[in-house]
Amino acid sequence: MLVACSQSPQDKQGDAITTTQSWIATARMTGEAWQQGKLPDAYTEQTLIKSQQKIVQQNRSKVIPSPLSEQLQQTLRQMIADVQQHRRNTIASSLEKLSNEQHQLESLAKNRGVQR
Amino acid sequence: MSKLFEIALGIITSIGGFLDVGAIATAAEAGSNFGFQLIWAIVLGTVCVVFLVEMSGRLAAVSKHTLADAIRERFGFNFYILPLIAEVIVDFLVLGAEIGGVCIALQLVTGVHFQWWALPVAFAIWLLLWKGTFGLIENGISLLGLVTLGFVVATFELRPALPALAKGLLPTVPHQDTAHYLFIAVSILGALISPYLFYFYSSGAVEDEWDESDLGVNRAVAGLGMGFGSIVSLGVLIVAAQVLHPQGIQVDSYEQAALMLTQTFGYWGFILFAASLGIACFGAALEVNLDTAYVTAQAFGWNWGENLHPKQAARFSSVYTVFVFLAALLMVIGTDPLQLTLFSMALTAVILPITIIPFLVLMNDPEYVGQHHNGWISNGVVIFTIALAFILAIVAIPLEIIGG
Amino acid sequence: MDLIRDVLDNQIVDRNQRKMGKVDGIVVKLRDDRPPRLTYLETGATTLARRLHPRLHDWVANLASCWGAKQTKSLRIPWEKVRNVGIDVEVDIEAEQTSALAYEIWLREHLIKRIPGGQ
Amino acid sequence: MLDHEMSRELHLELLLGKLVTDSRGDRLGRIEEVRAEEQAGEWVIVEYLVGFAAIVERLSAWNIGTALLQLLGARKLHHGHCVPWHKLDLSDPEHPRLTCTIAELQGL
Known part of the structure; x- marks a missing residue:
């Protein structure tokens, strides 16, 4: 985030969570739209890879507990593989997992008092 | 009849010419981060820019001199050098960002990374300036800009709640993320009230031989x-607020903004976004590049004009030839296009006061505008905009530093 | 006539209305017991640079002497050649035959004409 | 002779903004404008305008300028000083001096 460096550690953590949420939402929306044939393959793959990188980048300070962050990475890797192999029917289960992880992160954010 | 045609053409041109990488990026940021809350900034910026653009056109039509000429002549070169240097620096960053916008559009469609597109895009811009005339650039490219109306169509399809929209017309400051909110507000105003518009518009009026x-x-x-x-611009903001904001997507990369229209138009929505971004940025890149050549040539009294053959205005043509490739290097080295855009828009806000203050003098100078001098409303708007610009400049600098 | 407002920094056009630079300097001659007489207009980068800073003048002159058209001296236009002072300053000379366009011509020959379509 | 001639040449653009002092060393203001006239077939300098108000005048923004300054609280804006050519000693162009005092200038 643009204003990250001026903030307190709590704010920073909050920002990291918000940004992670934003990129998970991006990956999900991209995956869903691709499944429905609304997006070209190259763009989808690039965006998923970028989401994955951004999420790793945001989690350098380990704000997200490791089981959840590992799950997330696993899901995104699966999605990228699906897109690379044009498996429109199998991406559904990954999307479901991603939505699940999105909810977990949301409750985590709520517990820490991070608001969007 | 021909006047009516001219007006219609002019309006179409401005729709296409007005929208650029800054307007799209700041509106997308604003909508995805803060919903409808920043609508007021777009409205306010538009009112200011309408008045100032009208004035720079009037100055050119009556005096047959461009804004840059008039500032240099009246205030002297030792003053004009300040807006000149500021404008060239900002133009350099903005041109880089516009080229970046075109490259990103191409990346979205083809999957080929944007860095690879920078030099071909710069070449295409240069070729059009080299071979084309002012009319071709103004009308041809801007006509294509009508695809951006897709955002307006999408707005109607999405049926935003009107009371919520109306609430956005009143400036409010949110409880959290205040610095980011103000930074985006400053960037929106910087993107809309761009000095290059005034210099470019008045130069265009002289090229078209207005009287x-x-x-x-x-x-x-x-x-x-x-x-x-x-x-x-409002359309972009509203669509981003309706589609991206509820999902929790905060645009900090163009890839995210590209999802904006898929909900409404499906696959073609994606293509439409890429086309809008690409065409708007390409048109704006032509204008910014020409603008740099205009302000430099006019600073030193060189022969200038897009309608002249390059060899009739060698120094003028050399400036845009060199400048576009230098600016493309910003993209070649892999600068993030969206961050560059936001940064250069906020920087634009910083240089605004120095560009607008001369309006107050020139638009009341009988030698330049004769009986068509400003009334009290126009002068009032200029004074208000100067005050606003000063506040923006003061606010923008710490925000940029905080922004890191 | 207000020399600073109406002459200095204004556009110079030649007898064919071709833009040939701007008024970068005004030279006057001081005389005993008679008012100073306007003698020349000057146009050129070195004159302009000296107004911004004296050191910039030397720097620009050095740069100009080793690059491009190698035109270090500003062009002097006798005041008698000034035909009209409106917003523009119109002078009764042929721009192409003076050194005012030295860099314009140099760039035309060395850069513009070498690019396809520049002929 | 030639050397003498050269030294009598003056660049007006460099005179701009130079501080003018009177014969007693009191400061008058900065040179902002130079007026010329055609006399007997040649163009000559007739007077110099000195002081901040001269800038406003140079920008022909007198009306809006005064209106603004009054708005900002300035009660009375005195006009700039008008110095006839023969009252300004330019032998040192860096330090132009009046050949009289400020009071004498205003008495003119």
Whole structure:
């Protein structure tokens, strides 16, 4: 985030969570739209890879507990593989997992008092 | 009849010409981060820019001199050098960002990374300036810009709640993320009230050989054209607020913004976004690049004009030839296009006061505008904009530093 | 006539209305017991640079002497050649035959004409 | 002779903004404008305008300028000083001096 460096550690953590949420939402929306044939393959793959990188980048300070962050990475890797192999029917289960992880992160954010 | 045609053409041109990488990026940021809360900034910026563009056209039509000429002559070169240097630096960053916008559009469609597109895009821009005329650039490219109306269509499809929209017309400051909110507000105003518009518009009026009989056209083009143009910006903001904001997507990369229209138009929505971004940025890149050559040539009294053959205005043509490739290097080295855009828009806000203050003098100088001098409303708007610009400049600098 | 407002920094056009630079300097001659007489207009980068800073003048002159058209001296236009002072300053000379366009011509020959379509 | 001639040449653009002092060393203001006239077939300098108000005048923004300054609280804006050519000693162009005092200038 643009204003990250001026903030307190709590704010920073909050920002990291918000940004992670934003990129998970991006990956999900991209995956869903691709499944429905609304997006070209190259763009989808690039965006998923970028989401994955951004999420790793945001989690350098380990704000997200490791089981959840590992799950997330696993899901995104699966999605990228699906897109690379044009498996429109199998991406559904990954999307479901991603939505699940999105909810977990949301409750985590709520517990820490991070608001969007 | 031909006047009517001219007005229609002028309005279409401004819709296409008005929208650029800054307008799209800041509106997308604003909508995805803060919903409808920043609508007021677009409206405010539009009112200011309509008045100032009308004035720069009027100055050119009556005095046959561009804004840059007039500032240099009246205030002297030792003053003009300040807005000149500021404008060239900002133009350099903005041109880099516009080229970046075109490259990103190409990346979205083809999957080929944007860095690879920078030099081919710069070449295409240069070729059009080298071979084309002012009319071709103004009308041809801007006509294509009408695809951006897709955002307006999408707005209607999405049926935003009107009371919520109306609430966005009143400036409010949120409880959290205040610094980011103000930074985006400053960037929106910087993107809309761009100095290059005034220099470019007045140079265009001189290229088109406007005289006092064109004042009506000028008023219509400035008012309606810029007005419609900002409706597209509003469209981007509203669509981002309706589609991305509820999902929790905060745009910090163009890839995220590209999802904006898929909900409404499906696959073609994606293509439409890429086309809008690409065409708007390409048109704006032509204008910014020409603008740099205009302000430099006019600073030193060189022969200038896009309608002249390059060899008739060698120094003028050399400036845009060199400048576009230098600016493309910003993309070649892999600068993030969206961050560059936001940064250069906020920087634009910083240099605003120095560009606008001369309006107050020139638009009341009988030697330049004769009986067509400013009334108290226009002077009031200029004074207000100067005050606003000063506040923005003061606010923008710490925000940029905080922004890191 | 207000020399600073109406002459200095204004556009110079030649007898064919071709833009040939701007008024970068005004030279006057001081005389005993008679008012100073306007003698020349000057146009050129070195004159302009000296107004911004004296050291910039030397720097620009050095740069100009080793690059491009190698035109270090500003062009002097006798005041008698000034035909009209409006917003523009119109002078009764042929721009192409003076050194005012030295860099314009140099760039035309060395850069513009070498690019396809520049002929 | 030639050397003498050269030294009598003056660049007006460099005179701009130079501080003018009177014969007693009191400061008058900065040179902002130079007026010329055609006399007997040649163009000559007739007077110099000195002081901040001269800038406003140079920008022909007198009306809006005064209106603004009054708005900002300035009660009375005195006009700039008008110095006839023969009252300004330019032998040192860096330090132009009046050949009289400020009071004498205003008495003119």
